[in-house]
Amino acid sequence: xxxxxxxxxxxxxxxxxxxxxxxxxxxxxxxxxxxxxxxxxxxxxxxxxxxxxxxxxxxxxxxxxxxxxxxxxxxxxxxxxxxxxxxxxxxxxxxxxxxxxxxxxxxxxxxxxxxxxxxxxxxxxxxxxxxxxxxxxxxxxxxxxxxxxxxxxxxxxxxxxxxxxxxxxxxxxxxxxxxxxxxxxxxxxxxxxxxxxxxxxxxxxxxxxxxxxxxxxxxxxxxxxxxxxxxxxxxxxxxxxxxxxxxxxxxxxxxxxxxxxxxxxxxxxxxxxxxxxxxxxxxxxxxxxxxxxxxxxxxxxxxxxxxxxxxxxxxxxxxxxxxxxxxxxxxxxxxxxxxxxxxxxxxxxxxxxxxxxxxxxxxxxxxxxxxxxxxxxxxxxxxxxxx
Ligand code: GDP
Ligand code: MN
Numbered sequence: 001x002x003x004x005x006x007x008x009x010x011x012x013x014x015x016x017x018x019x020x021x022x023x024x025x026x027x028x029x030x031x032x033x034x035x036x037x038x039x040x041x042x043x044x045x046x047x048x049x050x051x052x053x054x055x056x057x058x059x060x061x062x063x064x065x066x067x068x069x070x071x072x073x074x075x076x077x078x079x080x081x082x083x084x085x086x087x088x089x090x091x092x093x094x095x096x097x098x099x100x101x102x103x104x105x106x107x108x109x110x111x112x113x114x115x116x117x118x119x120x121x122x123x124x125x126x127x128x129x130x131x132x133x134x135x136x137x138x139x140x141x142x143x144x145x146x147x148x149x150x151x152x153x154x155x156x157x158x159x160x161x162x163x164x165x166x167x168x169x170x171x172x173x174x175x176x177x178x179x180x181x182x183x184x185x186x187x188x189x190x191x192x193x194x195x196x197x198x199x200x201x202x203x204x205x206x207x208x209x210x211x212x213x214x215x216x217x218x219x220x221x222x223x224x225x226x227x228x229x230x231x232x233x234x235x236x237x238x239x240x241x242x243x244x245x246x247x248x249x250x251x252x253x254x255x256x257x258x259x260x261x262x263x264x265x266x267x268x269x270x271x272x273x274x275x276x277x278x279x280x281x282x283x284x285x286x287x288x289x290x291x292x293x294x295x296x297x298x299x300x301x302x303x304x305x306x307x308x309x310x311x312x313x314x315x316x317x318x319x320x321x322x323x324x325x326x327x328x329x330x331x332x333x334x335x336x337x338x339x340x341x342x343x344x345x346x347x348x349x350x351x352x353x354x355x356x357x358x359x360x361x362x363x364x365x366x367x368x369x370x371x372x373x374x375x376x377x378x379x380x381x382x383x384x385x386x387x
Contacts, residue, residue, distance in 0.1 A: 001216065001217045001219055001222060001228070001229070001232055002049040002214075002215075002216050002217075002236070003215055003216075003217075003228070003231045003232070003233075004047045004048075004049070004094070004231075004233060004236075005045065005047060005096060005212060005213055005214065006022075006024045006047055006094070006096045007215075007231050008213035008214060008215040009022075009096075009210065009213045011186065011190070011213075011215060012182075012183075012186070012197070012210055012213050015182040015183070015185060015186045016178075016182055017179050017182050017183065017186075017197075017210055018179075018207065018208060018209045018210065019209065019210050019213070020043075020098040020099050020101050020209060020211065021038060021098065021099045022034075022038070022042075022096055022097055022098030022099065023037075023096075023097055024047070024094055024095075024096055024097075025072065025094065025095050025096075025097050026076075026093065026094050027076075028069055028072060028073060028076065030097075031044070031065075031068055031069055031072040031076075031095065031097060032065050032068070032069050034097040035062065035064075035065035035068035035069070035097055036065045038097065038098075038099050040099050040100070041061060041062065041063045041064075041099075041100040042061070042062050042068055042097050042098060042099060042100055043059060043060070043061055043062075043096075043097075043098050043099075043100045044059070044060050044061075044062055044068060044071045044072050044075065044095050044096075044097060045058065045059050045095060045096040045097075045098065046058035046059070046075050046080050046092040046095055047092065047093075047094040047095060047096055048080055048082075048085070048090045048091075048092055048236060049090065049233070049236040050080075050082050050084040050085045050090060051082065051084050051131075051198075051214065052082035052083045052084045052131070053080065053082055054129075055082070055083070056080060056081060056082035056083070057080070058075065058080045058082065058092070060075075061100055068097065072095050072097075075092050075095055076092060076093070076095060077091070077092065077093065078091075078092055079091055079092070080092050086238070086254070086256070087256075088239075090236060091235065091236075093235055101201060101203055101209055101211065102203065102204045103199075103201040103202060103203055103204070103211070104202050104203070104204055105126070105128075105201065105202035106127075106128035106129035106198075106199030106200070106201055106202075106211075107124065107125070107126060107128040107166060107176075107197075107199060107200040107201070107202065107208070108123070108124060108125040108126075108127065108128035108129075108130075108132060108135070108143075108196075108197075108198045108199065108200070109122070109123070109124050109128075109179070109180065109183065109196065109197045109198070109200050110122075110123050110132065110194065110195065110196035110197070110198070111123075111183060111184060111187045111192070111194070111195045111196075112193065112194050113193065114147065117147060119147045119148065119149060119150070120147070120148050120150065120184070120187065120188070121145055121146070121147050121148075122145065122146045122147075122148065122158070122162065122180060122183075122184065123143055123144070123145050124143070124144050124145075124162045124165065124166050124180075125142050125143050125144065125166060126142060126166040126167055127139065127142045128198055128199035128200060128201075129198065129199040132198070142166075144161075144162055144165030144166055146158045146161060146162055148184065150188070154180075154181055154184045154185070156177060156181065158180070159176060159177025159178070159180040159181055160173060160177055162176070162177075162180060163176040163177055163180075170206075171206065172202065172206070172208065175207070175208050176200075176208060179197075179200065179208060179210075183195050183197065186215075190215070190217065190225060190228060191217060191218045191221030191222075191224070191225065192215055192216060192217055192218070193216045193217060193218045194214060194215065194216040195214075195215055196212075196213070196214040196215075197210045197212065197213055197214075198212050198214070199211050199212060238254045240252070240254045240285070240304060240307065240308055241253065241254055243303075243304055243307055244287075244300075244304055247300040247303060247304065248297075248300065249287065249289075249297065249300055249301065249304070251266065251269075251286070251287060251288035251289075251290065252285060252286065252287045252304065253285060253286040253287075254284075254285055254308075255273075255282070255283050255284055255285050255286060256282060256284075256310075257276070257281060257282025257283045257284050257310070258281070258282065258284055258310050258311060258312040258313070258385050259276055259281050259282065259283050259284055259311070259312070259313050259314070259315055259381050259382065259385050260283075260284045260285060260287075260301075260304070260305035260308065260311040260313070260314045260315070260343075261273075261276070261283050261284070261285065261286075261287060261314070261315040261316075261317065261381070262287050262289050262298065262301040262305075262314070262315075262316050262317075263287065263288060263289065263315075263316075263317045263318070264288070264289050264290065264291060264292075264317075264318050264319065264320075264323050264328075265288060265290075265291070265319070266288045268288075268317065268319055269286055269287065269288040270286070271374075272315065272317050272374075272378070273286060275374055275375060275377075275378040276315070276378050276381065276382060278375075278378065279375070279378040279379045279381075279382045280382050281378070281381065281382030281385055281386075284305075284308060284310050284311045285304075285308075287301060287304075289301060289323075290323075291321070291322045291323045292323060293322075293323060293324055293327045294327070294331075295327060295328075295330040295331030295334050296331065297331065298316075298328060298331025298332050298334070298335050299331060299334055299335045299338060299339070301335075302314070302332075302335040302339050302341060303339060305343075306339055306340070306341060306342065311343060312343055312384070312385040312386075313343050313344045313345070313346065313381050313382075313384035313385035314341075314343060314344070314345040314346065314381070315345075315346050315348075315377055315378070315381035316328070316332065316345065316346070316347045316348070316349075317348050317374065317377055318347075318348065318349050318350065318351070318354075318357075319350050319351045320349070320350065320351030320352035320353055320354060320357075321351055321352060322352075323352070324352050324353045324357075325349040325350070325351060325352055325353045325354040325356070325357035325358075326353040326356040326357045326360060327353075328349065328357060329349065329356075329357035329358070329360040329361050330360065332345075332347065332361065332366070332368075333360065333361065333364040333366060336364070336366045343384075343385075344368075344369055344384035344385075344387075345367075345368045345369065346368070346369045346370075346371050346377050346380045346381040346384060347361065347368050347369070347370060347371065347377075348370075348371040348372075348373065348374060348376070348377035349361075350373075358370070369384060
């Protein structure tokens with residue numbers, strides 16, 4: 001689960017990590033009032049569940065309250081498109097108004113779980129303010145990492161090692177160590193999947209302050225963090241993921257491609273994404289319909305596909321085990337009756353009752369493309385999407 005920057009900053013502050021003075025505004029009146037209260041030049045920051053706002057016009061400086069109002073008017077209730085949003089962008093309903101801090105340097109800090117090492121890893125860089133992906137590609141030597149064994153816990157030497165690694169000196173070493181220690185504690189105590197400060201700025205008067213903050217949380221641990229779960233902003237949810245959850249489909253993730261796919265089983269569904277890619281295409285979504293013997297889920301899946309203008313072909317890939325292919329076929333036939341399906345549909349049925357399922361599809365006279373196996377299905381779906 002993601003939260004907004006202003007919420008992440010308030011959690012950071014509760015762990016004694018320095019953040020700028022600022023308040024959240026939802027209306028132009030709020031903006032004027034807050035900018036007047038701060039009484040200094042401010043930064044207006046679009047609150048969306050995506051980074052890359054700086055380059056996309058979602059972070060702007062205002063020298064006066066009048067200026068702040070002008071800028072906020074051009075942001076509030078508008079769509080912001082950054083390289084991290086979908087091409088449709090995301091709506092800005094809130095802006096954070098903060099004092100503009102004069103800075104001389106930008107540091108990158110993040111903590112994630114390295115799943116191959118099965119350990120939390122702290123990454124830092126003196127090249128903050130930039131995307132970490134760019135640093136990793138262009139100057140990987142500028143990323144300094146440290147793994148933390150949870151059985152041993154965070155040790156102060158880790159903070160010092162990272163501080164020296166990114167070239168800090170003097171009082172900043174101690175200050176930086178304290179921030180790393182606090183962020184690590186925050187990460188562990190709240191079951192974060194990501195804790196990122198980019199940039200942690202070095203101010204003109206030699207202090208460190210978190211100018212940006214991003215916290216993501218492990219969904220499977222949210223049951224023990226009610227206060228965090230309540231921070232979720234449904235307005236920032238992907239519109240198709242919202243439709244899916246309203247239709248009772250839990251395992252749907254929106255992707256950037258143009259092939260809608262419905263698959264039974266998470267493993268097979270992931271393999272389908274790979275197979276589509278291998279065949280030269282890109283999936284519009286991940287969707288595991290699960291082991292269900294209920295035709296309704298197919299109808300719902302087709303509803304989502306048809307609401308997504310990116311979908312140019314559909315791939316139904318079923319390997320019946322406990323789920324029966326004839327019941328899936330019933331769902332597909334019902335979907336054709338209820339929904340105007342405007343794009344080619346490729347169907348691969350295998351496993352339990354596959355023959356019965358195929359017979360039903362033929363007898364129903366629906367217009368679809370039959371696939372003999374998994375790879376054949378992917379190739380046909382890709383070529384159908386491109387025609
Ligand atoms: P992001 O682009 O979504 O990551 O948004 P950030 O909050 O990181 O802002 C982008 C950039 O704006 C930062 O890397 C800073 O360079 C700059 N910035 C943001 N807030 C301030 C501030 O208070 N003072 C100064 N000088 N720069 C800021
Ligand atoms: Mn940032």
